[in-house]
Amino acid sequence: MNKKIFVACDTTSHNKVNKIIKYTQSKKLIIGYKFGLEFFYSKSGRTFLSKVSKKQIIFLDLKLNDIPNTCISAINSLKDIKNIKYLTVHINGGFEMLKAIKKKSKKINKNLKILGVTVLTSFSDKSLKKTGHTKSVKNLVIHQAKLAKSAGLDGIVCSAKEVKLIKKICKNMEIVTPGIRLPGDKAQDQNKNRIVNPKSAFESGATAIVIGRSITQGSIKNNFRKLIKSLN
DSSP: OOEEEEEEOOSSOHHHHHHHHHTTOOSSEEEEEEEOHHHHTSTTHHHHHHHSOTTSEEEEEEEEOSOHHHHHHHHHTTTTOTTEEEEEEEGGGOHHHHHHHHHHHHHHOTTOEEEEEOSOTTOOHHHHHHTTOOSOHHHHHHHHHHHHHHTTOSEEEOOGGGHHHHHHHSTTSEEEEOOBOOTTOOOTTSOGGGOBOHHHHHHHTOSEEEEOHHHHSSOHHHHHHHHHHHHO
């Protein structure tokens, strides 16, 4: 299959993370593990990440969004965690911030890839408008993708619904899609119009997907089997 899948480790439990890693190993898929704010801010979360095997692909989902100098300092503070392969930043932080993060990241870890987050998958046109945006979700994502490309980022994080549009703009860049649910699973806190199943995401052209609760809630082993089956 040779498909890249990031399993979202949205927990504060080290034991739960160890179980997730244990039961999601595969020779058919490229498996990585996404750690967001919940785990990174937890007690000893950072220490845990620094000790994860270098064989694992670590995706640190911090969605940095601040003035350039603050982001540069934040990137510098991560230099002791050598095994991070991916790090997210909010594209709406602006061109100067994106350029500063990209430049600093290469100084601390030449293998670190910076992914620009577009409109979160929980947003709809209606909820986006309430924040003051006048563009639709689709048009804003396109605008953000162009900005990320011009800033030299390595990839884009967007809904699978926008992948085909983004691929035309961001050729040779990674496109990672969150908001993934196994067939039959509920949308939960995601916008139901912006989620898809794993197979559809890859067929749209995504280079990687992020999937969390569909795998980590209940029997991880059984859920992971369902994931593999859904991709066949």
